[in-house]
Amino acid sequence: MKKTIGLLTLILLLTACEKKDEFDASGNFEADEVIVSAQQNGELTSYTIQEGQQLKAGVKVGQLDVRSVELQKEQVEASIAILKEKTVNPSDQSELVRRQLAVQKSQLTQQLRERTRTENLVKADAATRKQLDDINAAIDQLKKQIAVTQQQLTLNTYNTNTQNKNILSEKSPLEKNAEQIQEQINKGQIINPIMGTVLVNYALQGEMQVIGKPLYKIANTSTLDLRAYITGAQLSQIKLNQQVKIRIDKGEKDYKEYRGTIIWISSKSEFSPKTIQTKDERANLVYAIKVRVKNDSYLKIGMYGEVLFN
Known part of the structure; x- marks a missing residue:
């Protein structure tokens, strides 16, 4: 009987070990x-x-070490700075023409006042008709000069803006180049x-x-x-x-x-x-x-x- 119990215990232990290993x-x-x-x-x-x-x-x-790449970026940034120096302020470029226009307008105002005064003198027989015609001719001439000067001012502004635009058109590619170089520096x-x-x-x-x-x-x-x-x-x-x-x-x-x-x-x-x-x-x-x-x-x-x- 004891042998049977011992055998059963051994079988159970072996079975438990087998299950544990599964x-x-x-x-x-x-x-x-x-x-x-x-x-x-x-x-x-x-x-x-x-x-x-x-x-x-x-x-x-x-x-x-990315020093060589940093030097490339500095070169590109220098090129961008030079572009800014090449641009021209339209106001500065047309200043002389604007002054000329101001003088012409002032002369026109003076001639208009002179014509009014001469018209009154003609009515009073204190001035001749020829004097009034000469003043009208001068006024007409000044108006034509003013029109030409205004066209010149507009043309100067357009030319200056076009020149600046052409110069600054080189800026965008340079800035993109600088960004690419910066990306290499970051890497x-x-x-x-x-x-x-x-x-x-x-x-x-x-x-x-x-x-x-x-x-x-x-x-x-x-x-x-x-x-x-x-x-x-x-x-x-x-x-x-x-x-x-x-x-x-x-x-x-x-x-x-x-x-x-x-x-x-x-x-x-x-x-x-x-x-x-x-x-x-x-x-x-x-x-x-x-x-x-x-x-x-x-x-x-x-x-x-x-x-x-x-």
């Missing part, structure tokens, strides 16, 4: 890794990146794109860099995704946003558990990767899933993990 899917943890590259050619004059360093998005972590700054941890550093201060050359690799490891694989028969057991249990090895015989959320289920099957174990090892085709897990700093990219749906 899992529905397994895979490795991953994160979206960003490789930050140089966007300009030049010497890396300052650089503060270290592997394992925590960085915020938008912080400046380095500077490339000399190494700006960290995302919040995360520096995984790998490829560069050192003082090295020459070229456009596209990797500087460092960074990833946000505050949450990691466990990429696991399931069989087609298991698809009916899961859905998006489903809460599942994740466990990783803790020592030789124990596990550390986490709560995770299924954020992606592949719509296409694929051949089972050799490095991935599934519940049904006889299946040739599997479906990939991603389970998002909040990281307590213990999880690492590439670490093996197991998924339990229930």
Whole structure:
């Protein structure tokens, strides 16, 4: 009887161990890794990146030498300044003509008063008709001169504005050129794109860099995704946003558990990767899933993990 009880106890323990070792899917943890590259050619004059360093998005972590590009911008800005000096103020250009016009109008006013006075004298037989005709002729002549002067003033203003417009038409392309050069200067700054941890550093201060050359690799490891694989028969057991249990090895015989959320289920099957174990090892085709897990700093990219749906 005692032997029977002992045998039953051993069977139960073995069964419990077998159940504990069971899992529905397994895979490795991953994160979206960003490789930050140089966007300009030049010497890396300052650089503060270290592997394992925590960085915020938008912080400046380095500077490339862009002095030659800055000189190009200064040259363009000097050309823009010269254009302003070439322009002419229409008022200054036509000042002489306006003064001439003012004199002519003053003379016309004087002749009009003289004509009135002469008309009265003619009526009183104190002046001849010829004197009145001479004044009328002078008035007519002044009116024609004033008309010509006004046309000249208008023409001078038009010509000056046209000249200035032609000069200033060169300004817009130069300003656009300056903006493009400024963009190149801005690209000399190494700006960290995302919040995360520096995984790998490829560069050192003082090295020459070229456009596209990797500087460092960074990833946000505050949450990691466990990429696991399931069989087609298991698809009916899961859905998006489903809460599942994740466990990783803790020592030789124990596990550390986490709560995770299924954020992606592949719509296409694929051949089972050799490095991935599934519940049904006889299946040739599997479906990939991603389970998002909040990281307590213990999880690492590439670490093996197991998924339990229930």
